[in-house]
Amino acid sequence: MNKIVAGVDIGGTNTVIGLVTREGNCIAETSFPTQESSDFETFTDKIASQALNLIEQQKGNLNLLGVGIGAPNGSYITGQIIDAANLRWKGTLNLCSSIEQSLKVPTLLTNDANAAALGEMLFGDAKGMKNFVFVTLGTGLGSGIVVDGKLMVGHTGFAGELGHTNVKPWGRECTCGKRGCLETYVSASGLRRTVFKLLSLSNEPSALRNFTYDAISAKIIADLAQKGDRIAINAFENTGATLGMKLADIVAVFNPEAIFLFGGLSKAGNLIFEPTKRHMDKNLLPVFRNTVNVIPSGLENKNAAVLGAAALIWKTLPK
Amino acid sequence: MNKIVAGVDIGGTNTVIGLVTREGNCIAETSFPTQESSDFETFTDKIASQALNLIEQQKGNLNLLGVGIGAPNGSYITGQIIDAANLRWKGTLNLCSSIEQSLKVPTLLTNDANAAALGEMLFGDAKGMKNFVFVTLGTGLGSGIVVDGKLMVGHTGFAGELGHTNVKPWGRECTCGKRGCLETYVSASGLRRTVFKLLSLSNEPSALRNFTYDAISAKIIADLAQKGDRIAINAFENTGATLGMKLADIVAVFNPEAIFLFGGLSKAGNLIFEPTKRHMDKNLLPVFRNTVNVIPSGLENKNAAVLGAAALIWKTLPK
Numbered sequence: 018m019n020k021i022v023a024g025v026d027i028g029g030t031n032t033v034i035g036l037v038t039r040e041g042n043c044i045a046e047t048s049f050p051t052q053e054s055s056d057f058e059t060f061t062d063k064i065a066s067q068a069l070n071l072i073e074q075q076k077g078n079l080n081l082l083g084v085g086i087g088a089p090n091g092s093y094i095t096g097q098i099i100d101a102a103n104l105r106w107k108g109t110l111n112l113c114s115s116i117e118q119s120l121k122v123p124t125l126l127t128n129d130a131n132a133a134a135l136g137e138m139l140f141g142d143a144k145g146m147k148n149f150v151f152v153t154l155g156t157g158l159g160s161g162i163v164v165d166g167k168l169m170v171g172h173t174g175f176a177g178e179l180g181h182t183n184v185k186p187w188g189r190e191c192t193c194g195k196r197g198c199l200e201t202y203v204s205a206s207g208l209r210r211t212v213f214k215l216l217s218l219s220n221e222p223s224a225l226r227n228f229t230y231d232a233i234s235a236k237i238i239a240d241l242a243q244k245g246d247r248i249a250i251n252a253f254e255n256t257g258a259t260l261g262m263k264l265a266d267i268v269a270v271f272n273p274e275a276i277f278l279f280g281g282l283s284k285a286g287n288l289i290f291e292p293t294k295r296h297m298d299k300n301l302l303p304v305f306r307n308t309v310n311v312i313p314s315g316l317e318n319k320n321a322a323v324l325g326a327a328a329l330i331w332k333t334l335p336k
Numbered sequence: 337m338n339k340i341v342a343g344v345d346i347g348g349t350n351t352v353i354g355l356v357t358r359e360g361n362c363i364a365e366t367s368f369p370t371q372e373s374s375d376f377e378t379f380t381d382k383i384a385s386q387a388l389n390l391i392e393q394q395k396g397n398l399n400l401l402g403v404g405i406g407a408p409n410g411s412y413i414t415g416q417i418i419d420a421a422n423l424r425w426k427g428t429l430n431l432c433s434s435i436e437q438s439l440k441v442p443t444l445l446t447n448d449a450n451a452a453a454l455g456e457m458l459f460g461d462a463k464g465m466k467n468f469v470f471v472t473l474g475t476g477l478g479s480g481i482v483v484d485g486k487l488m489v490g491h492t493g494f495a496g497e498l499g500h501t502n503v504k505p506w507g508r509e510c511t512c513g514k515r516g517c518l519e520t521y522v523s524a525s526g527l528r529r530t531v532f533k534l535l536s537l538s539n540e541p542s543a544l545r546n547f548t549y550d551a552i553s554a555k556i557i558a559d560l561a562q563k564g565d566r567i568a569i570n571a572f573e574n575t576g577a578t579l580g581m582k583l584a585d586i587v588a589v590f591n592p593e594a595i596f597l598f599g600g601l602s603k604a605g606n607l608i609f610e611p612t613k614r615h616m617d618k619n620l621l622p623v624f625r626n627t628v629n630v631i632p633s634g635l636e637n638k639n640a641a642v643l644g645a646a647a648l649i650w651k652t653l654p655k
Contacts, residue, residue, distance in 0.1 A: 090623060099623055148491045162589075164483045171591020172467045173627050181621055182585035186504065193621055266501035270481070270589075272490020302500055302512055304409060304418055308492050 018080040023068045024327030026129065026320070027051060027088035029103030032060075034067050035320060036079065037327030039336075041140030043320060045071045057106040058115070065119035083123040084116050085329030087132030087322050092174030096126050102192065125329040127161075127170065129153075129322050131177055133314075134161025135168050136325030137277055139332060142315030149275045150267055151314070152179065154282035154289075157192075158200035158207075162271060179267070180204070184259055202259045205235040205281050211252045212238055223248035239285040253285065257292025264293065265300030268309050279314035279321060286313075337399040342387045343646030345448065345639070346370060346407035348422035351379075353386050354639060355398065356646030358655075360459030362639060364390050376425040377434070384438035402442040403435050404648030406451030406641050411493030415445050421511065444648040446480075446489065448472075448641055450496055452633075453480025454487050455644030456596055458651060461634030468594045469586055470633070471498065473601035473608075476511075477519035477526075480644075481590060498586070499523070503578055521578045524554040524600050530571045531557055542567035558604040572604065576611025583612065584619030587628050598633035598640060605632075 024043070026033045032051045035043040047067055054060035072079050090101040096113025098104065113124040127135075134151035137143040143151075147166045153159040158180035162169045169176045180200035181193050188197025189210060201207050212225055212233065224241055225233065225248050242249035264276055282289055294311050316324060343362070345352045351370045354362040366386055373379035391398050409420040415432025417423065432443040446454075453470035456462040462470075466485045472478040477499035481488045488495045499519035500512050507516025508529060520526050531544055531552065543560050544552065544567050561568035583595055601608055613630050635643060 148495075164488050165486060167484060169483050169590070172593040173591055173624075175623050176467075176589065176591035178588040178621065181588050183581060183619075184502075184505075186581070195619060195621075262502060262505070269497035269500050270495065271488070272492055272495035274491040300502075300514060302497065302514075304494050305492075 018078055020082050021072070021079045022082050022327040022330040023071070023084045024323040024325070025064055025068075025084060025086040026132075026322035026326055027086060027091075027104075028129070028322075029089070032064065033320065033323055034064065034071060035323035035327065036071055036075070037324055037331070039331055041136075041324055043323055045075060046320070046323065047071055052105050057110050060106070061112065061115040062119065065116060068120065081120065081122055082334065083125070083330035084120060085132070085326040085331075086112065086116070086124065086126045087129040087326040088112065088126060089128060090175070091126040091128045093125065093127040093131070093168075093170040094172075094174030096124070098126070123330065123333070125333070127168070127174070127329060128159070128177070129325075130159030131161035131168055131170070132325030132329060133159075133279060133316065133321040134163055134177075134325065135328040135332060136316055136321050137314055138163055139328040140316065140319075140324050141277075141321075142312065143275065143277065146274050148271065148273045149277065150271060150273050151277045151279065153280040154204055154278060155280040156205055158204045164271070179263070182263070184263055199259070199263055203256055203263070203282075208235050208238055208252055208256050208282060209233050211255050212248060215248050215251055215255070219248070221247050225249060235281050235285070239288055242285070242288050250288075253288040254292045256282075257289055258296045260289075261293045261296025261298075262300050264297040264311065268297070268305045269302055272305065273309055275310045275312055277312060277314045279317060283313055284317070337397055339401050340391070340398045341401050341646040341649040342390070342403045343642040343644070344383055344387075344403060344405040345451075345641035345645055346405060346410075346423075347448070347641075348408070351383065352639065352642055353383065353390060354642035354646070355390055355394070356643055356650070358650055360455075360643055360647075362642060364394060365639070365642065366390055371424050376429050379425070380431065380434040381438065384435060387439065400439065400441055401653065402444070402649035403439060404451070404645040404650075405431065405435070405443065405445045406448040406645040407431065407445060408447060409494070410445040410447045412444065412446040412450070412487075412489040413491075413493030415443070417445070442649065442652070444652070446487070446493070446648060447478070447496070448644075449478030450480035450487055450489070451644030451648060452478075452598060452635065452640040453482055453496075453644065454647040454651060455635055455640050456633055457482055458647040459635065459638075459643050460596075460640075461631065462594065462596065465593050467590065467592045468596065469590060469592050470596045470598065473523055473597060473599040475524055477523045483590070498582070501582070503582055518578070518582055522575055522582070522601075527554050527557055527571055527575050527601060528552050530574050531567060534567050534570055534574070538567070540566050544568060554600050554604065558607055561604070561607050569607075572607040573611045575601075576608055577615045579608075580612045580615025580617075581619050583616040583630065587616070587624045588621055591624065592628055594629045594631055596631060596633045598636060602632055603636070
């Protein structure tokens with residue numbers, strides 16, 4: 018019997034389940050729409066039955082050691098999802114206990130970015146690192162932070178919300194209800210907002226003037242920047258300035274060995290990495306100069322969320 | 337023979353040495369001016385000889401187990417002081433190795449705020465806490481952060497510099513060379529700067545108009561606020577607003593159980609605690625509401641720096 022862990026990524030749109038080996042290979046994967054179950058019990062039953070189906074399809078030679086789950090507002094401490102904005106079930110959801118009851122194996126939960134950070138540590142480019150920060154740049158900005166070799170989870174299991182720290186008092190409205198959060202500037206949607214601000218400020222001709230707000234994407238902005246569009250280039254410059262300044266603060270607080278950037282926006286490569294590093298370096302205290310690398314995630318072309326979720330369990334098992 | 341640890345607090349003005357029991361009692365203490373030694377070797381020799389003197393004065397019944405040191409820019413990882421702005425010896429100073437050579441006992445170093453955080457954990461009100469943040473509000477703003485029961489030191493030993501994280505892009509000039517650092521707003525000197533800004537903005541009569549910039553102190557501002565001076569009250573309100581907003585960010589990142597405030601400014605009591613807590617609560621993400629206490633340090637009337645330095649060693653020894 019080969020040992021296997023199920024990694025589950027619960028997203029606002031889809032829930033993905035993968036079977037992950039100790040080496041970080043996902044040997045089978047399935048998914049279903051998250052919101053199709055009207056009650057939460059039906060949803061957790063579906064996770065359990067789909068995981069069992071996946072295992073059976075492997076002709077019975079797999080031994081399931083545990084289930085790791087990444088989910089928005091998932092608490093590592095309580096195993097519960099609490100008040101997740103993008104799920105249809107409200108309040109406090111007892112996720113781990115109900116999966117454990119169905120599958121009779123240890124089940125661990127954390128938020129998606131925390132899970133991905135663990136994935137980087139076990140299966141990516143953070144192998145052997147004791148102190149690093151993992152930043153996901155998608156629609157929003159998520160983060161997972163590893164301190165002294167352990168994922169930082171905090172007192173109630175929700176540590177690591179860099180996306181909702183402030184970068185500008187009375188700045189842009191955030192979906193969380195606050196203003197000026199980092200993710201309103203540094204994320205795919207933040208980049209779009211920056212483009213629209215720049216279009217309002219300057220008379221520079223730009224192909225971006227042909228797009229509606231909803232039609233524009235980080236990919237379109239990156240493609241135009243590659244072609245020399247000044248507005249698109251400046252949007253990345255401004256985004257890198259805000260991220261770089263925040264990363265300098267992160268370095269002052271965590272003194273990490275590396276900061277990994279992951280997700281849609283990070284795929285723009287040097288368009289985002291160059292200004293980010295330049296502005297970070299400019300804002301570092303002398304004692305932190307040349308102590309930290311800002312680098313792409315080693316999981317960029319893999320299913321980081323599923324691998325990371327599985328890493329929650331693999332990390333607890335002796336080699 | 338009773339077991340004892342020497343706690344050493346190296347400040348810009350004085351170096352204090354105390355003998356600290358496992359229970360956190362400082363049974364003897366001495367100090368000398370830090371800057372009177374022209375070279376660093378003379379300085380470390382003096383620390384060693386004064387520590388031995390203190391022990392001899394106790395009539396030979398003490399067994400020195402180790403030396404813990406708190407110093408500006410002190411690295412826990414390397415045992416070195418690097419480029420400390422307020423010491424006369426420049427560059428990299430091999431502090432721990434030279435004390436170890438003289439006294440033949442384990443010697444550990446960290447910065448002063450980190451040491452004080454450990455003091456709070458071993459001897460103060462953070463006993464039993466796994467995740468907390470300790471903030472010193474003196475001339476500047478220092479911090480020490482405990483994650484999962486361990487002082488967070490980072491990759492090169494300099495983690496925990498909250499004072500130099502940004503609160504306002506292009507804000508006030510900081511002694512570190514950057515602009516808009518938290519400590520330019522939230523510290524004794526930040527409070528004074530805020531008073532002068534408020535005096536410039538309003539026509540409100542205030543006794544504070546009778547003071548020169550250098551003559552004014554946090555104590556004077558606090559006393560006038562207690563008497564109802566509107567400028568003084570508003571200065572604390574503004575300081576609490578900036579600190580509270582930053583603490584909400586700290587909670588989002590660290591999810592701590594408690595945040596301790598220590599030092600000159602924290603002695604103003606509710607003048608600083610009330611607005612700080614109010615503005616923190618207003619800026620907390622829902623998931624963090626009612627999860628964290630902002631409270632005064634339990635070491636407020638003790639020599640936190642010396643106790644904390646000694647805690648570096650006591651923490652490593654079995655009970």
